[in-house]
Amino acid sequence: MAFRRPSTVAKEERRPSGGRSMSSIDVDALPAPQTGIPKKKNVFEKVWYWHKTQWRGANLFECLLLVAVALALWWVVPSGLPPKTWHIFVLFLVTILGAIMEPLPMSGVCLVMLAIIALTQTLTTAEMLSGFGNDTVWLIVFAFFISSGFVSTGLGKRICFYVLKLVGTTTLGLAYGFCLCELILAIAIPSSTARAAGIMLPILQPLLEEGFSSTPKQGTEKLIGKYLVLVEAAANAISSISWLTGGAWNALMAKFMLHEGVNVGWVEWAYSMAPVGIFPLAVAPLVIFLIFPPEIKKTPEARSIAENKLKEMGSMSAGEIQMTIVFIFVVLLWILSSMLKDIFPFSTAAVASVGVACLLLLGIINVKDDIVSNQGAFDLLIWFGVLLMLATQLKEKGFFDWFASLINLSGMSPVPVTILITFIFYATQYAFASITAHVSALFPVFLSIMQQAGVPMEMGCRALAYTTLSGHLTPYTSSSNPPLFAMGYVKTGEWWLLGVVLFVVNMCLLMSVGFGFWRICFIVFKYLGSTTIGLAYGICICGVVLGLGIPSAAAKAVGILLPIIEPLLKEAFQSDPAMGTQRRIGIYLVMVQNAATSMSAICWLTAGAWNALMVKFMADAGVELTWLGWAYSLAPVVLVALAAVPLLIFALCRPEIVRTPEARTAAEERLRQIGRMVLPEKALLIVFILIILLWVLSSSLPAIFTLTATEVATLGVAALLMLGVIDVKRDIVSDSGAFDLLIWFAVIVMYAAQLEKAGFWSWLSGKINLRSLPPYPCLCVICLLFTLSQYAFASITARVAALYPAFVQISVSAGVPVEVACRALAVCTWAGHITPYGCTSNPAYYGLGYVTSKRWWLVGIVVMVVNYIILITVGFGYWWILGYWK
Structure with missing residues (x-):
């Protein structure tokens, strides 16, 4: 242990004054020398004072308490549990208590625990260090390195100011702007503290003080400051659950989920958690507005400040542009590696490492400042690796299953059990000052209890993951809260009051929106084709995906889907009007396909020929709409309606067949007949992805990618011709549909x-x-x-x-x-x-x-x-x- 040397000031205080030598001074007249320990106190007070002022090591009193807990439990091995498994649990419990009490910082506690494990021989060296080789740990470490690029280039702040410029004309709009900033930043920044204190706080504080003159010092915090600080705290906590990379604890939960047989990658997390997380994120500003209404309702100053800041920042620098391209590339690879594993066989950690490599090669981040000096990343590597190792060892040795068997909830049905467990898990956050410590200590235990009670693990895992938005509860329940609380806008009682209200609201949203969405989600993505409704959602998804590249409704519905649907109905399900069995499933699927065709055509600019016609009319009215502008402003609205269609038509035209394993079998058989992807298919897929990417980039970065949507499409056609995917004679000059459209479209536009x-x-x-x-x-x-x-x-x-x-x-x-x-x-x-x-x-x-x-x-x-x-x-x-x- 290192000891604190006496300070320079202390030495100077012990020197005699006036520069005289000691021999010329009346020693008896001198005051008693200062030893750093006040006189006339008992031994305990002296030790306490010395420990508090001069000792630089771990908090010895807290260490003694932890040792006492360990010794008290070490030899009390419960029946039915091997002693070594119990000893691992004792060390795990002491580690969690150490993370809460912090006699040393969390990573220090974990390093000491490694030493104790080695001394007690509880685990082998390979087992002890197994957590550091886990890809989940390195995914978050790499995400920390990538997030450095957002900070160093200023791209993170530019995104925030741009969002505030768009929506900052009202107080409520400004609040939603902060929510949107948090949601976007959480994709790449896994530290909630880095987002709140490193990016948002430097924007929020001058905005409140200079833009609105709302400061606690002047007693004007109720103008707008209290409201926006509480919104930022809630948004920071809630947005973390939307993405796998939104919080370091998410990767820890994903590993625990994998132990229960639930494999959740980046895309799986996004599509099953982000839509549910958006609801509490959308509701929070309204709830806070009702409880702590701001006095200022209109905020034109916010837009002005954002515009001024953007002017000061100037146009996007080369570093920001490169950071944007690399970030889009990483997210796209995460998506592709989750959906097309045969073509893109990369893990999420491998993709993140590619992103880090690109940023290093481009000079956006450097080894000295952003890698080896990244304290947050290496701090996380230590504590995350140790906690994950201990939890994994407990799982492998059967501790959680044994503990879950002691709590018997099998007499309750799965839904009440899920509600009860998630409520308790949410509420126990009050006892923790760290979401990671909370997850490490209780998440695997509660999962095992739910599994023993018969709760479907797909649902249970996600429900528990949802409740980790509980960091908003108090000023101490998340590491990002203290900096916001220290601003002085919110009193402790006010924070706790809002925490309770949002607790209730978020639980209600979980039981309604969350449970309902996941039920549909599992049907669509996991059991697609094994039920009638799942098959219907599959048809809707096909319509949306095909709309990205096929602008003809007839080509999609009649040319591609009809040759699949008709034999499926008649041969696989024996649903044929000629046999009088159209009610079995045929009526339902035909009506779903009919609605999906016309509705999915609105999602993308390229999904319907009439969309381009409307864009021309919009331009005449003064509204310029690019491919990306169309997608983000129209697709979300259409997708909400499209999600309701299969359920609505199911109620109107209820099919006799509800489960459809034949569909999956038929699909697998057709895929076998088609065989593996051939080279032209792969080439077409790559060109198609590049076209979509260029459409997005030319819309979002027109200064760099100056191509119009038509020019991008032309490049795609040229690439397909060069690669031999399409042929001039067969696919160009003989394409009657294209030339038919050219004639009538041109005439109508002219008129x-x-x-x-x-x-x-x-x-x-x-x-x-x-x-x-x-x-x-x-x-x-x-x-x-x-x-x-x-x-x-x-x-x-x-x-x-x-x-x-x-x-x-x-x-x-x-x-x-x-x-x-x-x-x-x-x-x-x-x-x-x-x-x-x-x-x-x-x-x-x-x-x-x-x-x-x-x-x-x-x-x-x-x-x-x-x-x-x-x-x-x-x-x-x-x-x-x-x-x-x-």
Whole structure:
């Protein structure tokens, strides 16, 4: 142990004054020498004072307490448990207590524990060091290195200021801006403290003090400061659960989940946790607004400050651009390696290491400042490796199963058990000052209890992971809270009060949204094809994916999906109108496919030919919409409606067959017949991914990627030709569909442009006066009328060409923001499903004979009404959050 040397000041205090020698001083007249320990105190007080002021090592009193706990438990081995397993548990318990009490920092406690394990021979050297070779540990270490690039280049702050510029005109919008910043940063920064204290706090503090004059010193914290500080604290805790890389403890939980047979990679975590996590993130600012309403409601200053900061930062530097490209590349590889393992056989840690290597080679991070000096990364490597090793050894030696058998909840059904366990796990965060310590101590134990009680592990793992958003509860329950609490805007009682309220709200969201979403999620992604609803969601997903590259609804629905669906219905399920068995499953799947075709066409700019036509009309109205702009502003709204379609049609056209193992068997057989991916398929896949990436980059970074969407598509065609994937004779000059579209599209665009130039649309909108209505109800009426007009058309393109520009003009003339009007009317083109003739793909499915005209119209009306409600609630609300309602 190292001892504290007496300080220089202490030495100077013991020197005689005046510079005289000791021989010339009356020693008896001198005060007693200062030894650092006050006189006239008992031995205990002297030791306490010495320990407090001069001892530099571990807290000896806390160490003695931990040793006492270990000795008291070491020889009390429960029956049915091997002594060595019990000893590992004792050391694990002492490690967790040490992490809570902190006689040394957490990594120091873990290093001391390694020494004790070696001395007691509880584990072999290989077992003791096994945690440091785990890929999960290194994933988070590499993520720390990558996050250094966000800080060093300033890209993290630029993203935050850009978000605040977009949504910062109101206090509530500003709050959602902070939530969005946390959600984005959590993708790459696994330290909640780094996000809150390193990036957000330096933005938040001057914004409050300089922008709004809201400071505790002036007694003006209620203006806006208290509200935004509490929002940031809640957003920091909640956003951590959305991504595997959102918190260091997430990787620890993923490892524990794997022990229970639940393999959760980066993509699996994202699609099963992020959608659920968005709900508490969306609700938190509203709840805090009700409990601690700010006095300032409008915040134009925030946008001004963000714009000024962005001006000061200037255009994106080379480092920021490179960091953006590498980050997109890493996320894309994470996705591809999860979905296409045969082609991209990389682990998440391997992908992260590639990202670090790229950043080093580009000079965005350097070895000295960002690798070997990264204290957070190496601190995490030590404590994470030790905790993971101890927990893994306990699991392998059966401790958690033994402990779970002592707590018998088998008499309860799985759902009440899940609610009870998640409630207790959430509440126990009050006893911990670290989410990691909380997870290490209790997560595997609670998982084992749930497994013994018969809770499905897919559900149980995710439900427990969700409750780690509990860091918001008190000023001490997360390492990111103390810096925010120290700002002085929030009192302790206020923080605790909000913690309890959000506790209740988040538990309600878990029991409703969480459980419901995961039930659907497991059907779609794990049991896809083994149930009728799963098969229906598979059809919807196919429509969305195919829409990325095929702009023809007929080509998708009739050319690709119909040759799959028809034999599946008739041969695999014996559901055939000729046999009178159309009710078995045929009616249901045909109606789902019909709705999915027209609705999925709205997700992407390239998913429907009429979308490009609408973009041209939008540009005429002053709204420039790129491929990426279309995707992020329209796809989320459509996906919400698309998720409801299979369930809604299931209620309207309930199939007789509910489970469909035949679908999976048929799919596997067809895949066997097709064989492994051939070279042209791989080439097409790579070119397709590059096209999508270029569309995204040319939309988000136009200064660097100056290509238009058309130019990018041209590059894709050229690449496919050069690679021999497509042929000039077979696929270009013989493509009748493309040349058919070229002719009618050009003519319609010409007519529409001439009518706009001649002022026809302005004249027509002047004849229809809705100015007496406020913008919201006005747009509701216009969207309803535009949707109903589909009954009069046998083509979505014809309806768009005839009515879209007129309805946009009517909306704008009535005071509706043009950004909202253009998007709302674009979404209304999803109504092609309402009749057997409303979309070019419908007649082919109607001709199969599964659905009568009457049933088609009835289902069309019901789905149309539900979609309309989703549009005027979810859609309008989402666009309000994005700042389009100005």
